[in-house]
Amino acid sequence: MSIEVTNLTKVYGTQRAVDGISFTLKKGEIVGFLGPNGAGKSTTMKILTGYLKPTEGLAKVSDFDVLTQPMPARRAIGYLPEHNPLYLDMYVAEFLLFSGKLYGMGGAALQARVDEVIAMCGLEPERRKKIGQLSKGYRQRVGLAQSFLHNPDVLILDEPTTGLDPNQLQEIREVIRTAGKDKTVLFSTHIMQEVEALCDRVIIINRGKVVSDSSLQELRDTGDSLEEIFKKLTQQA
Numbered sequence: 001m002s003i004e005v006t007n008l009t010k011v012y013g014t015q016r017a018v019d020g021i022s023f024t025l026k027k028g029e030i031v032g033f034l035g036p037n038g039a040g041k042s043t044t045m046k047i048l049t050g051y052l053k054p055t056e057g058l059a060k061v062s063d064f065d066v067l068t069q070p071m072p073a074r075r076a077i078g079y080l081p082e083h084n085p086l087y088l089d090m091y092v093a094e095f096l097l098f099s100g101k102l103y104g105m106g107g108a109a110l111q112a113r114v115d116e117v118i119a120m121c122g123l124e125p126e127r128r129k130k131i132g133q134l135s136k137g138y139r140q141r142v143g144l145a146q147s148f149l150h151n152p153d154v155l156i157l158d159e160p161t162t163g164l165d166p167n168q169l170q171e172i173r174e175v176i177r178t179a180g181k182d183k184t185v186l187f188s189t190h191i192m193q194e195v196e197a198l199c200d201r202v203i204i205i206n207r208g209k210v211v212s213d214s215s216l217q218e219l220r221d222t223g224d225s226l227e228e229i230f231k232k233l234t235q236q237a
């Protein structure tokens with residue numbers, strides 16, 4: 001399995017932000033991770049990427065346990081955090097070279113890979129600018145380029161298109177589709193059209209629990225729109 005989450009729980013003080021969730025992603029799947037604000041999506045993603053320790057349960061990426069085998073697990077993952085910390089004073093290409101070195105890449109292979117991800121992400125016109133000079137959409141592209149620079153098997157993208165204009169949104173979706181061709185992708189979003197456009201499957205969580213895990217086709221077969229299904233499953237009592 002590319003991603004395996006078993007009975008995962010994260011407790012903050014008295015709050016069970018993630019409450020015993022389980023799901024798996026097979027190699028090559030693109031899965032949308034939906035839930036209202038505060039449902040536990042970012043917390044789950046941070047556990048999968050090794051930034052947070054779970055209170056209970058198991059998280060595996062490419063069959064590596066994120067707790068007991070953190071190094072190979074991290075190498076298998078490309079992660080775009082919700083609030084992506086970029087070095088604003090660095091130039092785009094410089095930043096990507098720097099990021100690649102952190103993954104142990106170097107030399108001509110790294111330079112070639114940086115050129116490749118710059119082209120994939122439509123960053124060519126901006127490559128000589130400082131990140132601080134870029135628009136939000138282009139910064140997001142830099143974050144995406146960084147996430148798959150080391151050619152990981154699994155991409156974990158936390159709200160990759162939030163705050164983008166409709167054109168940027170379309171283009172970033174295209175980047176995710178291209179980058180995700182030979183990868184497993186778990187991404188969170190609040191945009192239902194995005195799920196329709198990109199996903200094979202949708203996992204919906206509410207108050208830390210999985211309330212739906214179905215293929216897009218199964219959801220379509222209910223006759224309800226994704227928005228209606230989401231509302232029904234997540235409306236607070």
Ligand SMILES: Nc1ncnc2c1ncn2[C@@H]1O[C@H](COP(=O)(O)OP(=O)(O)OP(=O)(O)O)[C@@H](O)[C@H]1O
Nearest residue numbers: 012015017035036037038039040041042043044082
């Ligand atoms: N460091 C923390 N300390 C205490 N509570 C936290 C912490 N981080 C998250 N939480 C709480 O855990 C719950 C889940 O948060 P999380 O960020 O995982 O939700 P989310 O589904 O990603 O939400 P959003 O869609 O708003 O990004 C929220 O109630 C949040 O306030």
